[in-house]
Amino acid sequence: MSQPRRRVYGSDHDDPYPYARPGHTYRELVGDPLDVTGSSEEELAEGAALITEIGQFGPGGRALYGPRPTNPSLWDWEGDCP
Numbered sequence: 001m002s003q004p005r006r007r008v009y010g011s012d013h014d015d016p017y018p019y020a021r022p023g024h025t026y027r028e029l030v031g032d033p034l035d036v037t038g039s040s041e042e043e044l045a046e047g048a049a050l051i052t053e054i055g056q057f058g059p060g061g062r063a064l065y066g067p068r069p070t071n072p073s074l075w076d077w078e079g080d081c082p
Contacts, residue, residue: 008035027075034075056080
C-alpha cells in the first residue's frame with residue numbers, strides 16, 4: 001500500500017502540486033513536512049525564518065521554526081516576526 005500524499009506547509013495556495021517531492025529536503029513540522037531545500041545543515045541547526053504571506057505581520061513577514069531540543073528531527077513553529 002502506498003503512503004498518502006502529504007501537503008507541504010508553506011507551499012503556495014495555487015501550487016498545482018503542493019506535496020512532498022523527490023529530491024527536496026524537509027523537516028517534520030508537527031504533522032506536516034516543511035520544505036527546507038537549499039539550506040545547509042549548518043544554516044538549519046538553529047531553525048529557519050521563512051517568508052510568509054499570511055503570518056502575523058502580513059506579506060513579507062517571517063514565520064520562525066526550530067528543532068525540538070529533545071528531538072531535532074521534529075520542528076515546531078516558534079512565532080512570527082516582521
